[in-house]
Amino acid sequence: MPTKTIFLDRDGVINKEINYLHKIDDFEFIDGIFNACQHFQNLGYKIIIITNQSGIYRGYYTENDYQKVTQWMLTQFANEDNNILDTFHCPHGPDSTCNCRKPKPGMFLNAKTKYNIDMKNSWMIGDKEVDVIAANAAGIDNTIFLRSGHRIDESNSKASFFLDSIQQSKQIITA
Ligand SMILES: [Zn+2]
Numbered sequence: 001m002p003t004k005t006i007f008l009d010r011d012g013v014i015n016k017e018i019n020y021l022h023k024i025d026d027f028e029f030i031d032g033i034f035n036a037c038q039h040f041q042n043l044g045y046k047i048i049i050i051t052n053q054s055g056i057y058r059g060y061y062t063e064n065d066y067q068k069v070t071q072w073m074l075t076q077f078a079n080e081d082n083n084i085l086d087t088f089h090c091p092h093g094p095d096s097t098c099n100c101r102k103p104k105p106g107m108f109l110n111a112k113t114k115y116n117i118d119m120k121n122s123w124m125i126g127d128k129e130v131d132v133i134a135a136n137a138a139g140i141d142n143t144i145f146l147r148s149g150h151r152i153d154e155s156n157s158k159a160s161f162f163l164d165s166i167q168q169s170k171q172i173i174t175a
Pocket of ligand 1: 090091092093096098099100101
């Protein structure tokens with residue numbers, strides 16, 4: 001049975017955006033994220049996190065720092081009865097020829113292969129146009145752009161929906 005999935009960007013969607021966040025003390029969950037994930041789970045979606053982490057390439061923090069924050073984050077989700085199926089991150093920089101750094105679709109495609117994901121019935125929630133471009137390139141048509149502070153020219157965006165908060169996604173994703 002193919003898995004329908006909610007793909008979440010991390011910074012600006014799960015946690016308040018801080019440039020090159022790498023300390024647990026600086027990690028602040030966005031209001032409503034646990035409740036929204038509970039809603040998605042109740043509808044039968046899996047939840048996967050897809051995040052660019054060029055701070056590793058830039059030397060601002062290490063892979064190990066990233067993993068520590070990730071393990072802590074996953075524990076907080078678990079404490080709220082949210083089950084995150086997996087997390088994918090790109091540790092490379094903007095000049096890399098890797099196929100994982102968004103807007104490239106590599107992380108989404110790896111997830112698709114690993115979990116047999118039904119991309120047409122899946123969603124991506126992000127806060128940058130590169131999230132939308134990567135999702136579309138991976139075959140995900142349903143995209144939500146959260147206005148988390150990034151300025152965006154919405155008329156030039158390919159996103160399906162623009163929302164002010166993650167809570168509002170519960171009105172959009174209903175089946
Ligand atoms: Zn990469």
